[in-house]
Amino acid sequence: MNANTIPLQEVLPWSPGIPRNILVCDSVETDGSFVLSTMTARLFSSPSSMSSSFAPGPKGMSRQRSLSRKALWLSGNASTERQVASTLKKIGCDAGAAYLRNSKNNSSSEKQSCNGLAIRSLAVEISDHILGKKNESNDEFDAENYLKNVYKDIKAWLNDYDNNTEQEGKVAELDTSWIILDDATALASILGDTLVYCFVESLINLLGRKETSSTRQCGFIIRCSGDVDQMLHKIEGSEGKDHSGWVGAGGLAHKQAVNDTINRTLVPWERALEESVDVIVDVLPLLSGFSREAHGRLIFSKTPNGRGWKNVQSTRNNNPSAFALGSTNSKTAGSKWNKLIFNYCIQDNGARAIRLRAA
Structure with a gap:
């Protein structure tokens, strides 16, 4: 492993x-x-998923x-x-x-x-x-x-x-x-x-x-x-590498007009959910x-208006999720960076996270 x-x-x-x-x-x-x-x-x-019946009630009776x-x-x-x-x-x-x-x-x-x-x-x-x-x-x-x-x-x-x-x-x-x-x-x-x-x-x-x-x-x-957002991101990245300057079919001006039309017509409803979640x-x-x-x-x-996952900074020493923080330490605690990024691989017994080494 x-x-x-x-x-x-x-x-x-x-x-x-x-x-x-x-x-x-x-x-x-x-x-x-x-x-x-x-x-x-x-x-x-998690430990909270198990029931407990050890709390004694009044008159010696146990309460579950x-x-x-x-x-x-x-x-x-x-x-x-x-x-x-x-x-x-x-x-x-x-x-x-x-x-x-x-x-x-x-x-x-x-x-x-x-x-x-x-x-x-x-x-x-x-x-x-x-x-x-x-x-x-x-x-x-x-x-x-x-x-x-x-x-x-x-x-x-x-x-x-x-x-x-x-x-x-x-x-x-x-x-x-x-x-x-x-x-x-x-x-x-x-x-x-x-x-x-x-x-x-x-x-x-x-x-x-x-x-x-x-x-x-x-x-x-x-x-x-x-899928739609990822497709538009790929198109934008491809256009950034395209230096063709002629006008007409296949030219940069033609492609830009097509992309503008796609951005106006393909607005996924899933994107609106981002405003309703944490x-x-x-x-x-x-x-x-x-x-x-x-x-x-x-x-x-x-999300900008969300409640976040939890207070990771205060529990980083006792929480295994600090593994995923990588270089997110006190130097970046006050910055606007609020993301955890790591690669994953899927195996027969579940998924595993892969440590991202800092350059």
Whole structure:
């Protein structure tokens, strides 16, 4: 194993106990689903994901403290529930293995109750509705009503745990749950850009309400495509190296006019999500291309109006994420640089980060 690599879970600046709205931007060249799987595995492997019953109550009776976290995985692409759980199991997530063991149960609530993980394949549900497998009235599929029902189900899911905790007599403590949408671009290709964008923004507003849950906070992880922005960046870079000065087809003036038209017409709706989230994870291809050791690059950044990941400077000595900081020390603490950059490689048992050596 390369001495300069370390498991990706250990260098993520993300903390499962701090609710944040996270946007993961990838492309066709570099699929970013492994980032979501790694975060989910870390969520259920953290110490807070285990329950404790050692707190004595009055009159010598023990009171069970509820510390378990939960996550709702919404699959907007062709991945089924079993495929998502199998991926989590493959990288060592016990919640994925428990989900597969209980996959034969008819009730999804029973599958979630034992491990805290709920998986819902929206693309599969949509295909079933369109094909008439779940549409008893044979009405035409309404995408807007479908997303409204999904929104109601998510809202009920947020409050379901707190109600069960009170009924079972557990001591409910403030903890963080997570909703994972993988991926919004694929879902938009099925239901339309406008509906999916409104759906995502509605979820962000829902999770931002303080009255959503009195005992539980919830974070939101969204994966979408950044293909258009990456394409425009490549075109701009190519034009910068072009010194052809003639006018007409193929000339510099003609290419500039074409690029201006593209910039006006191809404004991806995913770009607007950057204004609604706290942090962004960019999954980019290497300029040198793929290699056996490195498959791509990860850039963790904070949005101008976002809350950021956490106070990395104060916990750098005790947090493995300092590995990813590299040369970001006291000299750059007061600067505007707020990004973590490192390469990654994907292996059978998960993703690993690669140390970037300073020149």
